[in-house]
Amino acid sequence: MKKFIALGLCFLILTFTACNQGNKDSGSPFGNNDGFIVVGFSQVGAESDWRLANTKSMRETFNEENGYKLILKDAQQKQENQIAAIREFIAQKVDYIVFAPVTEEGWDDALREAKNAGIPVIIVDRMIKTSDDSLYTCWVGSDFRKEGDTAVAWMETTFKDRASLKIVHLQGNIGSSAQIGRTEGLQAGVERNKGWEVIYRATGDFTQVKGKEVMEFVLKQYDSFDVVYCENDNMAYGAMEAMDVAKKPYGLNGGVTVISFDATHAGLDATIKGRINYNVECNPLHGPRVETIIKQLINGETPDKLAYVDEAAFDAATITQEDIDARAY
Numbered sequence: 001m002k003k004f005i006a007l008g009l010c011f012l013i014l015t016f017t018a019c020n021q022g023n024k025d026s027g028s029p030f031g032n033n034d035g036f037i038v039v040g041f042s043q044v045g046a047e048s049d050w051r052l053a054n055t056k057s058m059r060e061t062f063n064e065e066n067g068y069k070l071i072l073k074d075a076q077q078k079q080e081n082q083i084a085a086i087r088e089f090i091a092q093k094v095d096y097i098v099f100a101p102v103t104e105e106g107w108d109d110a111l112r113e114a115k116n117a118g119i120p121v122i123i124v125d126r127m128i129k130t131s132d133d134s135l136y137t138c139w140v141g142s143d144f145r146k147e148g149d150t151a152v153a154w155m156e157t158t159f160k161d162r163a164s165l166k167i168v169h170l171q172g173n174i175g176s177s178a179q180i181g182r183t184e185g186l187q188a189g190v191e192r193n194k195g196w197e198v199i200y201r202a203t204g205d206f207t208q209v210k211g212k213e214v215m216e217f218v219l220k221q222y223d224s225f226d227v228v229y230c231e232n233d234n235m236a237y238g239a240m241e242a243m244d245v246a247k248k249p250y251g252l253n254g255g256v257t258v259i260s261f262d263a264t265h266a267g268l269d270a271t272i273k274g275r276i277n278y279n280v281e282c283n284p285l286h287g288p289r290v291e292t293i294i295k296q297l298i299n300g301e302t303p304d305k306l307a308y309v310d311e312a313a314f315d316a317a318t319i320t321q322e323d324i325d326a327r328a329y
C-alpha cells in the first residue's frame with residue numbers, strides 16, 4: 001500500500017513539473033524555458049541574398065548565448081505557411097512573435113489570436129495592411145516607397161535630356177510592401193515624365209532564376225529598351241545573366257541602364273564593376289533592432305509603433321571600395 005502511495009506521489013510531482021515547464025505565468029520577466037526568452041520568427045523564405053542576411057542577423061542576435069531560444073520557420077514565400085507558423089507559436093506559448101510578412105493583406109485573424117493569447121507581435125521588414133493597429137505591437141523596416149523615389153530621382157537626373165525612355169520593370173512578389181513601394185515610385189516617375197514608358201512589366205518573385213527567365217523573354221520580344229528597373233539585386237543578377245548570353249550591352253559602359261535595390265555586398269560589387277548603374281540600399285540587419293524592442297517591452301517601455309531604417313544609395317560612377325568594405329551583408 002505504502003509503495004502505491006509513494007508511486008502516486010512521484011507521478012503527481014512529475015506531472016506538476018512537466019506542466020509548469022510550459023507555463024508562461026512562471027513569474028519571470030523572461031517567461032518559460034529555463035529563463036530563456038523564446039522568440040518565434042516567421043521568415044518569408046530564402047529567395048534572395050538580402051533574405052539570407054536578414055535570417056543571419058536574427059540567428060546571431062537570438063541565440064542561447066544571448067539568453068534567447070529562437071524558433072525559426074521558413075514560410076517558403078507562402079502566406080498560409082506564415083499563418084500556420086503564427087498559430088504554432090501561439091500554441092507553443094512563445095514570449096514574442098516576430099514576423100516578416102510575405103504580403104500586406106490577410107493577417108487580422110492570426111494576429112487577433114496572438115493578441116488574445118497575450119503575445120506581443122513585432123513585425124519586421126515589410127508591413128501589413130490592417131484597420132486595427134492594436135493587432136501588432138510595433139514594426140521596424142524599410143521605407144520602400146522612398147527607395148523607389150530615390151531610384152527614380154536618379155533616373156530623372158541621368159535622363160533629363162532624353163525625349164523618350166523605354167523601361168523594362170522586374171517586380172518583386174506582387175502584394176509585398178517591397179514590391180508595392182518600389183513599383184509606386186516608378187509609376188509616379190512615369191506619370192511625371194512624359195517620354196517615359198514601361199514597355200514590359202512582370203514579376204521575378206525576387207529570385208535570380210525568375211529574373212533571368214523574364215529578361216530572356218524580354219530580349220526575344222523587344223529589340224531595344226533603355227532601362228531595366230529590377231526590384232532587387234538577385235533579379236538584377238538574373239537579368240544581367242540573360243543580357244550576357246544575348247550579348248546585349250548594359251551598365252556603365254553604355255547600352256541598357258541597370259537599376260537595382262538591396263545593395264548587398266555582391267550587389268555593390270556589381271555596382272563598382274559598372275554592371276549595375278544605380279543600387280538603392282535596403283538594410284536587412286533587423287536582429288539587433290528587434291532585440292532593442294524586446295528589451296524595451298521587458299522594461300515596461302513603449303517602443304515606437306513604426307520605425308524606419310536609414311538607407312543610402314550607390315551610383316556606379318561614384319561608389320568606392322570603402323563603401324563595399326563597410327558592408328556587413
Ligand code: AHR
Pocket residue numbers: 047048049050051125126178206231232233234261262282
Ligand atoms: O522585403 C525586402 C525585400 O525582400 C528585398 O529587397 C528582397 O531582396 C527580399 O527578398
